[in-house]
Amino acid sequence: MTPSQTDTAPTAPDASHVISVDAMGGDKGPATVVAGLSMFLRNFPQARAILHGPEDELRKLLERRGISDRVKIQHAEDVVQMTDKPSNVLRHGKKTSMWSAVEAVRNEEAGVCVSCGNTGGLMAISMMRLRKAEGVNRPAIACLWPSRNKQGFNVMLDAGADIRADQDDLLTYALMGASYARNAFDLERPRIGLLNVGVEEHKGRAELKVAHDLIGRSADRGEFDYVGFVEGGDMPSDKIDVIVTDGFTGNVALKTGEGTATLISEFLRSALMRNPVSMFGAVLARGSLDRLRKRIDPRSVNGGVFLGLNKTVVKSHGGADATGISAALQLAYRLAQSGFSNKLAARVASAASLAQDAIQEGEAAKAAEAGK
Amino acid sequence: MTPSQTDTAPTAPDASHVISVDAMGGDKGPATVVAGLSMFLRNFPQARAILHGPEDELRKLLERRGISDRVKIQHAEDVVQMTDKPSNVLRHGKKTSMWSAVEAVRNEEAGVCVSCGNTGGLMAISMMRLRKAEGVNRPAIACLWPSRNKQGFNVMLDAGADIRADQDDLLTYALMGASYARNAFDLERPRIGLLNVGVEEHKGRAELKVAHDLIGRSADRGEFDYVGFVEGGDMPSDKIDVIVTDGFTGNVALKTGEGTATLISEFLRSALMRNPVSMFGAVLARGSLDRLRKRIDPRSVNGGVFLGLNKTVVKSHGGADATGISAALQLAYRLAQSGFSNKLAARVASAASLAQDAIQEGEAAKAAEAGK
Structure with missing residues (x-):
C-alpha cells in the first residue's frame, strides 16, 4: 500500500x-x-x-x-x-x-x-x-513471431535494440530469450536456434561460428536445448521456440515478415473481389477469413520486450x-x-561466467585432444 | 550455325x-x-x-x-x-x-x-x-520480390552470394540491380533503395552511411533514381524497383518472406476448413484463391540471377x-x-570509376565549402 x-x-x-x-x-x-x-x-x-x-x-x-x-x-x-x-x-x-x-x-x-x-x-x-542487468553488455528487444508451435508464437531477438552483436552478446541473447520463453509460454526447456544463411556448420560470419559453439556448450547449464543454426524460413518453425540474431538482421527480418503478411492480406482481398461468385464465397467464409486476418495481423502480435x-x-x-x-x-x-524481470536478472547474472566456463572447457577439451 | x-x-x-x-x-x-x-x-x-x-x-x-x-x-x-x-x-x-x-x-x-x-x-x-566482370569485386544474386509495383516484382540483391559487402560493393549492387531491372522490366530509370533499420540518415552501420552517400552521388550517371534508405517493410513497396543490401541480410530477408508466405497459405487453408459454411465459401472462391496462391508461391517467382x-x-x-x-x-x-550480360558488363565496367568520381566530387565539394 x-x-x-x-x-x-x-x-x-x-x-x-x-x-x-x-x-x-x-x-x-x-x-x-x-x-x-x-x-x-x-x-x-x-x-x-x-x-x-x-x-x-x-x-x-x-x-x-x-x-x-x-x-x-x-x-x-x-x-x-x-x-x-x-x-x-x-x-x-x-x-x-x-x-x-x-x-x-x-x-x-x-x-x-x-x-x-x-x-x-x-x-x-x-x-x-x-x-543494464548484471552481465549484460547489450540489451535486446524480443518480439513474438506467429509460428506452428503449440504456443502459437516463437520469440525472436534482437529485433533492433542494437545494430551490432558479438559472440558474447549472442550467448546472452540465448539466455535471455530462453528465460523469456520460459515465463511467457511456460516452457521448461525452450529450444534455441541461431539465425544464419544456412544450417551447415561452415556457413556464415566468423562471430556466428564462435557463438554457435558458445551457445551449444551453455545449453545444459542455461536449461535450454540448442537446435543449432536456423534460416529465415525457420522463423515460424515448430522445431524452435527462440531465434537468436543481431539487431540489424532481426529488425530487417521482422519488418520483412510484417510487410509480407500485409501484402498477402491485400492480395487476398483483391483476389476475392475479382468476381461475384468468389465475392459470395468470401461472404460465406467471412468468419474464418477474419480469424485468419487477426492471426497474421502484425498489430495482434504487437509488443516488443526490452530484455537485459x-x-x-x-x-x-x-x-x-x-x-x-x-x-x-x-x-x-x-x-x-x-515476476519475470527478477527471474531474468538471476539467469543472465551468470551469463558472463557461463561464457567464460564454456571457453575454458573448449580449450581444455582441445588440450586433452592434443595430448592423446 | x-x-x-x-x-x-x-x-x-x-x-x-x-x-x-x-x-x-x-x-x-x-x-x-x-x-x-x-x-x-x-x-x-x-x-x-x-x-x-x-x-x-x-x-x-x-x-x-x-x-x-x-x-x-x-x-x-x-x-x-x-x-x-x-x-x-x-x-x-x-x-x-x-x-x-x-x-x-x-x-x-x-x-x-x-x-x-x-x-x-x-x-x-x-x-x-x-x-568476374571488370569493376566487380563481389558478384551478387538478384532475386524477384512480389510487389505492389506495376511490374509486379521488385529486384532484391544480394540474396546470398557473399555474406559481406562494403560500401563499394553496395554501389556496384545498385548499378547491377538498376541494369537488371532495366532489362527485365523495361524501366528507363529504376528506383533504388538501400536496406537499413530505419529511413533516417543517422541510422544503421557505418558502411551503410557511406554507401548512402556514394549511391546518391552516382544516380545521374548510373541512370537510376536513388530513393534513400528503406526498411524490411518496403520489400514489396511501389516506391522502389530495386533493394540493395549485403548477402547475409538479403538471404535472411528472402527466406523470412518465403517462410511467412508459406505459413499464411497453411493458415488460410486451415481457416477455410474450420466449418462447412466457410468450406462451401472456399469452393466458390476457389479460382480466386488459386490465383492468390500462385501469386505468393515462392516457386512461381523462382530464379535468382547471378550478377557481376x-x-x-x-x-x-x-x-x-x-x-x-x-x-x-x-x-x-x-x-x-x-543481351543482358553484355549490357550489364558495360554498366559495371564504369562502376569503379563512378565510385572514384563520387568520392572525389564529395571531397571537392567539402573543400569548396571549407574555402567559402
Missing part, C-alpha cells in the same frame, strides 16, 4: 498489478492508447494503470471511457517525437511522458512500462534510468491501434505478474 | 536461343527438371536447350516428354551434392553436370545457364569459369517443382534474348 498517493484513482495493493503507460508518441495519439487501455482493463479486473501525458486531455479521455477510477494520471507536458535522436531525448527529454513512464517503474510504483513511442528514445531512457534491463519495458508498435495496444498491455501484465 | 555438332537435336542458329540446363542437383531429381523444361519449351517455340547429366537417364526422360528434337544432351556422370562445400566442388567437380552446364555458356554454345543445385558450388564454378560475371547464370530454388523450373527458364531466356 502507498497511502501517500493522493490521486482520486485507488492504488492497487501491489506494483505488479500496475502498468505504467506512456499515453503519447504513438502515431494515432492518446485517444487510441486510452481505447486500448480500456479494452485491456475490461479483461483484467485486478489491473491498474498510471497514464503519463497532458493531464487535462487525458482526464477527458479516461472519463469518456469510464475508467478514471482505475487509472492514475501522471502529468507530463512534453512528447518524444518519432524523429528525435536518442541522444537528444536523453539531453532534453526529462519532461516527456516517456521519461515519466519509465520513471514510475524505476520508483517501483508500477511493475512494467509500456510505450508506443520512438524505439531508440525509449531504449536510451530505459538504459539510463533502469540500468533491471525492469521490464514493453515497446508497442508505433502504428498500433486499440487492439494492438491492448495486446501489448496484456503481454506486459503477464510478465509483471510472473 | 555450328555444323560441327553431331547430336540428333538440331542446333538453334543463335546461342541466345539456347539455354544450358543442369538436370541434376535439385531436390526432386532430373524428371522434375525435364518436366519444367517441357513446360517452358511449349511456350517458347524458338527456344532450344542443352541438358547436362547422365545420358541414358536423360534420353528416356526427354523421349517420354517428346522434346528430344529440341534438347541436346551433354553427358556428365557426377552430381554436385547440396552438402558439398564450394572449395570441394572446385577441386573435384569437373565431371559434374553443374560444371558442364556452366562450361557450355563459357564456350558460347548457350546464352545462359540454369541450375537448381547447390548455390555455393554454382557460384564458385561460375566465378572460376566465367570470371561475364555471362548470366540463373539459380533456381533447390526445392523447385516443374512450375518453378519453368519460371526460372523463362526468366533466363528473357535475359539471354535481351
Whole structure:
C-alpha cells in the first residue's frame, strides 16, 4: 500500500498489478492508447494503470471511457517525437511522458512500462534510468513471431535494440530469450536456434561460428536445448521456440515478415473481389477469413520486450491501434505478474561466467585432444 | 550455325536461343527438371536447350516428354551434392553436370545457364569459369520480390552470394540491380533503395552511411533514381524497383518472406476448413484463391540471377517443382534474348570509376565549402 498517493484513482495493493503507460508518441495519439487501455482493463479486473501525458486531455479521455477510477494520471507536458535522436531525448527529454513512464517503474510504483513511442528514445531512457542487468553488455528487444508451435508464437531477438552483436552478446541473447520463453509460454526447456544463411556448420560470419559453439556448450547449464543454426524460413518453425540474431538482421527480418503478411492480406482481398461468385464465397467464409486476418495481423502480435534491463519495458508498435495496444498491455501484465524481470536478472547474472566456463572447457577439451 | 555438332537435336542458329540446363542437383531429381523444361519449351517455340547429366537417364526422360528434337544432351556422370562445400566442388567437380552446364555458356554454345543445385558450388564454378566482370569485386544474386509495383516484382540483391559487402560493393549492387531491372522490366530509370533499420540518415552501420552517400552521388550517371534508405517493410513497396543490401541480410530477408508466405497459405487453408459454411465459401472462391496462391508461391517467382560475371547464370530454388523450373527458364531466356550480360558488363565496367568520381566530387565539394 502507498497511502501517500493522493490521486482520486485507488492504488492497487501491489506494483505488479500496475502498468505504467506512456499515453503519447504513438502515431494515432492518446485517444487510441486510452481505447486500448480500456479494452485491456475490461479483461483484467485486478489491473491498474498510471497514464503519463497532458493531464487535462487525458482526464477527458479516461472519463469518456469510464475508467478514471482505475487509472492514475501522471502529468507530463512534453512528447518524444518519432524523429528525435536518442541522444537528444536523453539531453532534453526529462519532461516527456516517456521519461515519466519509465520513471514510475524505476520508483517501483508500477511493475512494467509500456510505450508506443520512438524505439531508440525509449531504449536510451530505459538504459539510463533502469540500468543494464548484471552481465549484460547489450540489451535486446524480443518480439513474438506467429509460428506452428503449440504456443502459437516463437520469440525472436534482437529485433533492433542494437545494430551490432558479438559472440558474447549472442550467448546472452540465448539466455535471455530462453528465460523469456520460459515465463511467457511456460516452457521448461525452450529450444534455441541461431539465425544464419544456412544450417551447415561452415556457413556464415566468423562471430556466428564462435557463438554457435558458445551457445551449444551453455545449453545444459542455461536449461535450454540448442537446435543449432536456423534460416529465415525457420522463423515460424515448430522445431524452435527462440531465434537468436543481431539487431540489424532481426529488425530487417521482422519488418520483412510484417510487410509480407500485409501484402498477402491485400492480395487476398483483391483476389476475392475479382468476381461475384468468389465475392459470395468470401461472404460465406467471412468468419474464418477474419480469424485468419487477426492471426497474421502484425498489430495482434504487437509488443516488443526490452530484455537485459533491471525492469521490464514493453515497446508497442508505433502504428498500433486499440487492439494492438491492448495486446501489448496484456503481454506486459503477464510478465509483471510472473515476476519475470527478477527471474531474468538471476539467469543472465551468470551469463558472463557461463561464457567464460564454456571457453575454458573448449580449450581444455582441445588440450586433452592434443595430448592423446 | 555450328555444323560441327553431331547430336540428333538440331542446333538453334543463335546461342541466345539456347539455354544450358543442369538436370541434376535439385531436390526432386532430373524428371522434375525435364518436366519444367517441357513446360517452358511449349511456350517458347524458338527456344532450344542443352541438358547436362547422365545420358541414358536423360534420353528416356526427354523421349517420354517428346522434346528430344529440341534438347541436346551433354553427358556428365557426377552430381554436385547440396552438402558439398564450394572449395570441394572446385577441386573435384569437373565431371559434374553443374560444371558442364556452366562450361557450355563459357564456350558460347548457350546464352545462359540454369541450375537448381547447390548455390555455393554454382557460384564458385561460375566465378572460376566465367570470371568476374571488370569493376566487380563481389558478384551478387538478384532475386524477384512480389510487389505492389506495376511490374509486379521488385529486384532484391544480394540474396546470398557473399555474406559481406562494403560500401563499394553496395554501389556496384545498385548499378547491377538498376541494369537488371532495366532489362527485365523495361524501366528507363529504376528506383533504388538501400536496406537499413530505419529511413533516417543517422541510422544503421557505418558502411551503410557511406554507401548512402556514394549511391546518391552516382544516380545521374548510373541512370537510376536513388530513393534513400528503406526498411524490411518496403520489400514489396511501389516506391522502389530495386533493394540493395549485403548477402547475409538479403538471404535472411528472402527466406523470412518465403517462410511467412508459406505459413499464411497453411493458415488460410486451415481457416477455410474450420466449418462447412466457410468450406462451401472456399469452393466458390476457389479460382480466386488459386490465383492468390500462385501469386505468393515462392516457386512461381523462382530464379535468382547471378550478377557481376561475364555471362548470366540463373539459380533456381533447390526445392523447385516443374512450375518453378519453368519460371526460372523463362526468366533466363528473357535475359539471354535481351543481351543482358553484355549490357550489364558495360554498366559495371564504369562502376569503379563512378565510385572514384563520387568520392572525389564529395571531397571537392567539402573543400569548396571549407574555402567559402
